[in-house]
Amino acid sequence: MSERAPSSPQPSGPAPRPPGTIRLGQIAGADVLVNASWFLIAALISVLVAPRVEQVEPGLGVWKYGAGFAFAVILYASVLLHEASHAYVARRFGHRVSSITLHFLGGMTAIDGEARTAKQEFWIAVVGPLTSLAVGGAAVAAWFVTPEGLLQVGVEGLAGANLLIGVLNLVPALPLDGGRVLKASVWQLTGNMHRGTSIAGWSGRLLAVVVLGWPFYQQALLGTPPLVVDYVLAAVLAAFLWTGATAAILNARIRSRLPSLVARRLARRTVTVPEDTPLGQAVATAQSHRAGSIVTVDAGGHPVGIVSERALLAVPADRRPWMPTSSVARTLGPGMTLPVDLAGEELVAAIARRPAEEYLLVAPDGTLHGVLSTVDVDRAFNDRGN
Incomplete structure (x- = not known):
């Protein structure tokens, strides 16, 4: 056998x-x-x-x-x-x-x-x-x-x-x-x-x-x-x-x-802000664009980090105007940037290779498409089972 x-x-x-x-x-x-x-x-x-x-x-x-x-x-x-x-x-x-x-x-x-x-x-x-x-x-x-x-x-x-x-x-x-x-x-x-x-x-x-x-x-x-x-x-x-x-x-x-797990469908709308942008301003920008995630970029406009939703919620509102957005952003490491067309078992395997809370999703031409949260992946998986 x-x-x-x-x-x-x-x-x-x-x-x-x-x-x-x-x-x-x-x-x-x-x-x-x-x-x-x-x-x-x-x-x-x-x-x-x-x-x-x-x-x-x-x-x-x-x-x-x-x-x-x-x-x-x-x-x-x-x-x-x-x-x-x-x-x-x-x-x-x-x-x-x-x-x-x-x-x-x-x-x-x-x-x-x-x-x-x-x-x-x-x-x-x-x-x-x-x-x-x-x-x-x-x-x-x-x-x-x-x-x-x-x-x-x-x-x-x-x-x-x-x-x-x-x-x-x-x-x-x-x-x-x-x-x-x-x-x-x-x-x-x-x-x-x-x-x-x-x-x-x-x-x-x-x-x-x-x-x-x-x-x-x-x-x-x-x-x-x-x-x-x-x-x-x-x-x-x-x-x-x-x-x-x-x-x-x-x-x-x-x-x-x-x-049913398709990265493109699960992607959160994203705004990009410079690393030194005050956190309060970054949050206001995301809210005005109805975005569910924030990505920090360097001076050349290249993505360098994803704001951790958990870390952001832990910061009191009165401190956000004085903190740089980079202080609550997770640095983009190997395996944290994924193709937007990933789906099914390939998507699960990619997440398993580099466990994280959020991933940057990029289109085939290299442009930023959005952010994938493992919370959204888990929710979609469990909803499919009900």
């Missing part, structure tokens, strides 16, 4: 490694990390496989657990191949892949940003399960020519596990890869990416409920009574599915509001 990370400015240095992980190297430009929880599942696999190893190769003693651990390593190598296929196709479509993490539930590929088209979403998602099915199919073919014994047992387990991983990941429910395939299909049919995410997310919630109830109808379907471990495993998997699906639904709701 793959996880999409939100678009964000990338630091110049290497990304910090998440706590509780070990870095093994890089594949397809992405850091390969192993979460500490992997060792827990590797130990569990060793214990579960040991009886089968003992059956095939009696007399190994404690080394049967070593053989089980080796199988866990080989199994997760195929999981890594599954995730690497996601990373490779994502990079082919121009996405940055920050990491591939192996954990006790399998693997996760962190892909920055959203796919730009339904076709991209489909291929990035479907290539993982197809890779697992291919590995499983190759292992099945190899089983027929593998000598009997421990090696054949390993090939047998590899075939079964990869075929199972491939099939389960094609279930059309987020956060599974099949959920992204469903999302891409709905997106292609309706032209609405967020609707596709929402439908696939609700499918994921439904699957979570089904998984949670599995122990209660396990005996009726398979004829085997559920054990305590069956209840625990069902609860863990259901929680994973429900959490991932819910996060996808909420993300879709948030992102659906972003297109």
Whole structure:
């Protein structure tokens, strides 16, 4: 399965490694990390496989657990191949892949940003399960020519596990890869990416409920009574599915509001005054022009600061005639001048790069258009959600 990370400015240095992980190297430009929880599942696999190893190769003693651990390593190598296929196709479509993490539930590929088209979403998602099915199919073919014994047992387990991983990941429910395939299909049919995410997310919630109830109808379907471990495993998997699906639904709701955020529409009318203009005079000029912001300029007429609304309101009226406007203006630093045509996710990303209260908006020809206040952006975003 793959996880999409939100678009964000990338630091110049290497990304910090998440706590509780070990870095093994890089594949397809992405850091390969192993979460500490992997060792827990590797130990569990060793214990579960040991009886089968003992059956095939009696007399190994404690080394049967070593053989089980080796199988866990080989199994997760195929999981890594599954995730690497996601990373490779994502990079082919121009996405940055920050990491591939192996954990006790399998693997996760962190892909920055959203796919730009339904076709991209489909291929990035479907290539993982197809890779697992291919590995499983190759292992099945190899089983027929593998000598009997421990090696054949390993090939047998590899075939079964990869075929199972491939099939389960094609279930059309987020956060599974099949959920992204469903999302891409709905997106292609309706032209609405967020609707596709929402439908696939609700499918994921439904699957979570089904998984949670599995122990209660396990005996009726398979004829085997559920054990305590069956209840625990069902609860863990259901929680994973429900959490991932819910996060996808909420993300879709948030992102659906972003297109309404257009810098040009939100711009406040602005007046420019020299830096040494008395604050009272600058306020009077803004009021006469019905402007909602004030920009200070240097002797050459170039913008150098934006009057902070918060700082202005903190100055008593009787002091304003004696204070220069520059005393309550925030100096224009890098990232505080934005193109007026920014909108949606690009606008949010630009604000995230350089958090501030106000930004100067300039037209394509470089002329001053107005001032954008983050208060207005927040208000527009929240109004769109109501």
